Structure formats: C-alpha cells, structure tokens
Amino acid sequence: MDIRYRYKGMPRFKILQPWYEHTSWEPWDEERVSWLLVNRNRRLIVQALAYGPLTLDELRERLRISLTPHLADRDGLSYNVSPEVLVNHLQAMEHHGLIHRQGGGYVLNLPVLTLADQEKLRLLSDELGRGLAERLRQAGTKSEWLDPLLEQVTTTALQMLDETGDWETYRRWAEEYDADAYRTWAEARKR
Amino acid sequence: MSQQILPYAILESARQVGFDVETMLQPDTPKFFLNFNRITAVKEVPGLILAGRELENGVMADVIVTRGTKIKRPIHLCFGVVPEDGVQEVVPRFIIEDEAEALILAHCSFPRARNLTHRMEAQVMLGRDALFFYEERHYHGPYSGAHVYPTFEVDVGPGSRFETVFSLTHGTVGDLVIFLDVYAHEGAKVEAVAKVYGRSEKDRVRIRDGVFLEGRDASGVIRLRAAATGGGDVLMMGITEANAPGARGHVDCKEIVQGAHSTARAIPIVRVTDDRARVTHEAAVGRVSQKELDTLMARGLTEQEAVDMIVKGML
Numbered sequence: 019m020d021i022r023y024r025y026k027g028m029p030r031f032k033i034l035q036p037w038y039e040h041t042s043w044e045p046w047d048e049e050r051v052s053w054l055l056v057n058r059n060r061r062l063i064v065q066a067l068a069y070g071p072l073t074l075d076e077l078r079e080r081l082r083i084s085l086t087p088h089l090a091d092r093d094g095l096s097y098n099v100s101p102e103v104l105v106n107h108l109q110a111m112e113h114h115g116l117i118h119r120q121g122g123g124y125v126l127n128l129p130v131l132t133l134a135d136q137e138k139l140r141l142l143s144d145e146l147g148r149g150l151a152e153r154l155r156q157a158g159t160k161s162e163w164l165d166p167l168l169e170q171v172t173t174t175a176l177q178m179l180d181e182t183g184d185w186e187t188y189r190r191w192a193e194e195y196d197a198d199a200y201r202t203w204a205e206a207r208k209r
Numbered sequence: 210m211s212q213q214i215l216p217y218a219i220l221e222s223a224r225q226v227g228f229d230v231e232t233m234l235q236p237d238t239p240k241f242f243l244n245f246n247r248i249t250a251v252k253e254v255p256g257l258i259l260a261g262r263e264l265e266n267g268v269m270a271d272v273i274v275t276r277g278t279k280i281k282r283p284i285h286l287c288f289g290v291v292p293e294d295g296v297q298e299v300v301p302r303f304i305i306e307d308e309a310e311a312l313i314l315a316h317c318s319f320p321r322a323r324n325l326t327h328r329m330e331a332q333v334m335l336g337r338d339a340l341f342f343y344e345e346r347h348y349h350g351p352y353s354g355a356h357v358y359p360t361f362e363v364d365v366g367p368g369s370r371f372e373t374v375f376s377l378t379h380g381t382v383g384d385l386v387i388f389l390d391v392y393a394h395e396g397a398k399v400e401a402v403a404k405v406y407g408r409s410e411k412d413r414v415r416i417r418d419g420v421f422l423e424g425r426d427a428s429g430v431i432r433l434r435a436a437a438t439g440g441g442d443v444l445m446m447g448i449t450e451a452n453a454p455g456a457r458g459h460v461d462c463k464e465i466v467q468g469a470h471s472t473a474r475a476i477p478i479v480r481v482t483d484d485r486a487r488v489t490h491e492a493a494v495g496r497v498s499q500k501e502l503d504t505l506m507a508r509g510l511t512e513q514e515a516v517d518m519i520v521k522g523m524l
Contacts, residue, residue, distance in 0.1 A: 085334040
C-alpha cells in the first residue's frame with residue numbers, strides 16, 4: 019500500500035516525502051501541502067486508515083517504525099509511536115478535518131490512492147487514452163490544438179460528471195492535498 | 210597506495226575541507242570508500258558491520274554498530290566522483306544499536322563537476338541510550354556544476370543522542386537541496402547543524418531540516434548558518450515540532466547576504482501539539498557589518514577577502 023505523494027525523480031528510492039521535488043527550486047511548499055502531512059507519523063496514520071476505520075489500540079499496533087539492514091544478516095530496530103503522541107496527532111488531525119471519529123474508531127476524510135487503485139486507474143486511463151487518440155486521428159486534429167483541446171475535454175468531462183451524479187471532482191489524493199481547498203471541501207460535505 | 214584507494218583529486222578535496230587524509234588512509238582506520246560506483250576500501254573493526262553492494266550508478270550500504278559497541282576512532286566514509294558529469298546514487302542505512310556509540314566523518318567530493326548529479330537517501334535508526342555523531346563535509350569544485358540532493362530520515366531511540374553537521378563552505382555549491390527529518394523518541398536529544406556558503410549566481414541552496422519531538426522529554430536544536438554572496442540564492446527552513454509532554458526545541462537561523470542579486474531567506478517554523486511542550490526560534494538575515502569590514506580592510510584585505518573572512522568566521 020502506498021500513498022502517492024508529489025515525489026518525483028528517484029524511482030529507485032523508497033522514502034516517501036510529501037513534496038520533495040528535485041526539478042523545481044522549492045522542495046517544500048507550505049502553501050500547497052498541509053503541515054499535517056509533514057510529519058511521517060501522521061502520514062503513517064493516514065496510510066493505516068486508508069483501508070477503513072481503526073480504533074486507538076489498533077492504530078497503536080499498526081504504527082510500528084522499523085529499519086532493517088539492506089544487506090547485512092542482522093535484525094533491525096523498531097519502535098511504536100508513543101500513545102500520548104499518537105493521541106496528540108489524532109487530535110490535531112481531527113481538529114483540522116483530516117479525520118473524524120465514528121463509533122469507537124477514527125475514519126479518514128481524505129481519500130487515499132492505494133497501489134491497487136493505481137492499477138485500476140492505469141487500465142482505465144489506457145482505455146480512455148486509446149479511445150481519445152483514435153477520435154483525434156479520425157477528426158484530423160491539428161497538433162497545435164492538442165494541449166488546449168485536452169484541457170477543454172477534461173474540463174467538459176468534469177463538468178458533465180458534476181451535473182449528472184454524485185461525483186466529487188474536487189476530490190483529491192494525498193499527493194494533491196491542499197489544506198485550504200480540502201477544508202472548503204470538508205465544510206461543503208458537512209453542510 | 211592512496212591512488213589505488215581513491216583518486217588524488219578526491220583526496221586533495223578531503224584535505225581542503227579539513228579532513229586528515231593520512232588518518233583516513235591508514236589501514237586500520239574504519240572506513241568505507243566509494244569512487245563513483247566502485248567500492249574501493251572497506252575496513253571493519255570489532256562491533257562495526259560495513260556491507261555494501263555496487264549499483265549501476267552508485268551503491269547501497271549498511272553501516273551497523275552493534276549493541277554496546279563504543280567505537281572510539283572516527284569511521285570515515287567517502288563518496289566521490291571525479292568525472293565532470295554523470296549520476297551517482299547512494300542508498301545507505303545506518304543502524305546504531307542499543308548503548309552503542311560511533312562518530313562518522315563523511316566526505317562527498319565532486320571536484321570537477323560541471324553537470325554531475327549526486328543523490329542520497331539515507332535512513333538512520335538509533336537504539337536505546339546510543340550516541341551517534343554524523344558529520345558530512347562536501348566539496349563541489351569550482352564550476353557550480355554539481356546537483357546534490359540528499360535526504361535523511363532519522364529515528365533517535367529513547368535516551369539516545371544524535372548530532373549531525375553538514376558543511377559546504379569550500380568551493381562552489383551548484384544546486385543543493387537537503388531534506389532532513391529527525392524523529393526523537395522519549396528522552397532523546399538531537400542537534401542538527403548546516404553550514405553553507407553560496408558564492409555565485411549559479412549557486413542555489415535549499416535546506417529543510419525538520420526535528421520532530423515524538424517522545425516525552427525529547428529535545429532538539431536546529432542551527433542553520435548560510436551566506437549568499439555574488440548572486441547566490443539560499444533558502445533554509447528549520448522545522449521543530451513538539452508532540453509530547455516535556456519536549457523542548459529551538460530553531461536558530463543566521464544568514465549573511467552580500468552583493469547585488471544575492472538572496473538569503475530563513476524560515477524557522479515551530480509547532481506544538483502538546484501544551485506541556487515548548488519550542489522557540491530565532492532568525493536573522495543581513496549584510497556583513499560595515500564596521501567589521503572596515504576593520505579588516507584597514508589591515509590590507511580587499512573587500513572580497515574581508516567578506517570571505519567574516520562569513521567563514523560565522524560558518
């Protein structure tokens with residue numbers, strides 16, 4: 019399971035950083051990425067809740083941080099997040115609308131893209147892309163129209179989805195998480 | 210013999226940044242040397258495990274100090290690349306087990322870099338009551354042609370102490386983006402220091418150090434020191450977050466900016482989610498004091514030499 023952060027440029031590497039971007043000059047962007055996701059332990063809470071609600075005790079069990087050697091034949095080290103720290107994290111996340119309580123557990127408000135979702139998305143996007151490419155070929159579309167055309171097609175599709183059903187086109191994955199926009203969305207859902 | 214272990218250009222740059230090269234090269238000095246993607250020297254000592262595997266563009270490595278081992282002599286690491294261009298990737302894991310102690314002196318040298326990328330993803334974990342000092346000195350040559358992107362994720366176990374110093378004060382910088390996250394568990398102590406000198410308009414520095422106090426009575430200090438002259442651009446961000454009772458933290462940013470088009474920015478960020486914790490910060494950015502400049506110039510230094518001396522004094 020994985021959270022897709024805006025993390026580009028180093029596919030070999032495994033550490034997930036929320037907005038580490040080598041190709042731009044700003045490796046962090048407080049305006050776009052909430053401080054809530056700066057802390058790895060809060061990111062782990064998001065990961066743990068991605069598949070469904072968990073109680074405090076269940077979260078404590080799942081939040082185990084460990085490091086094992088790459089190569090050496092030796093056990094690594096591991097820690098659990100301290101219970102009082104976990105409570106503080108959960109309170110902050112709840113206060114800022116990232117999670118809410120339901121029954122005896124915590125539920126994530128933020129949709130998370132899992133690796134399983136990602137594969138489904140890839141199949142869907144392949145199908146859509148092939149169909150669109152064929153239509154563009156048939157219509158003899160000029161190459162200079164392509165970028166504005168694709169943007170327009172996307173906007174039109176999102177508008178139509180919004181009009182025709184319970185689609186949340188402003189729904190974001192963690193990689194695009196924007197604190198202000200998310201709060202607006204959370205407020206709208208509450209209403 | 211030294212030529213076989215590391216090229217002269219790398220050893221010379223190690224000397225330039227203040228390392229004792231003769232000690233580094235002694236056969237019994239604990240060490241792990243990498244020349245681009247070739248492991249050229251490994252010396253273990255009792256209680257120290259050094260395991261490496263060469264990759265197409267670099268190396269993955271384990272550095273493990275076993276339980277209770279106290280290594281008195283510094284462990285030398287060297288990651289060097291002599292060619293002007295290319296990509297080097299280094300993926301090390303440092304595991305300092307319970308009650309172990311170690312000091313690592315790391316040297317990253319790219320003395321002829323014109324379009325050279327170095328990436329590192331380091332993961333570090335300290336056990337209980339361990340002590341780990343990690344110092345990394347860089348040399349990127351005279352051409353501002355290095356692109357250096359290290360990331361560190363560190364967990365400091367209960368009662369342990371972790372200190373790290375990053376410095377790049379000789380030669381040019383090129384592009385430098387550092388991302389350090391340290392998680393301090395119960396009673397752990399952390400000190401993170403970064404010192405960088407950007408000298409030309411081609412030098413761009415982005416350093417983001419984060420200390421997360423995740424255990425009761427954990428403490429942390431971030432000290433960021435930088436200078437931007439000759440059009441250099443430096444941005445340093447220090448984040449300290451206290452999420453546990455009794456946690457104490459401090460962020461201290463000081464930067465010098467000198468010359469047209471030079472830019473220095475400092476962003477200390479403090480966050481507290483536990484009302485029994487406390488974090489403070491201070492930040493200062495400004496030009497070199499005119500009085501200090503005049504004093505040095507009256508003793509025969511040019512303005513540039515005087516600025517250099519003052520900056521190096523701060524760093």
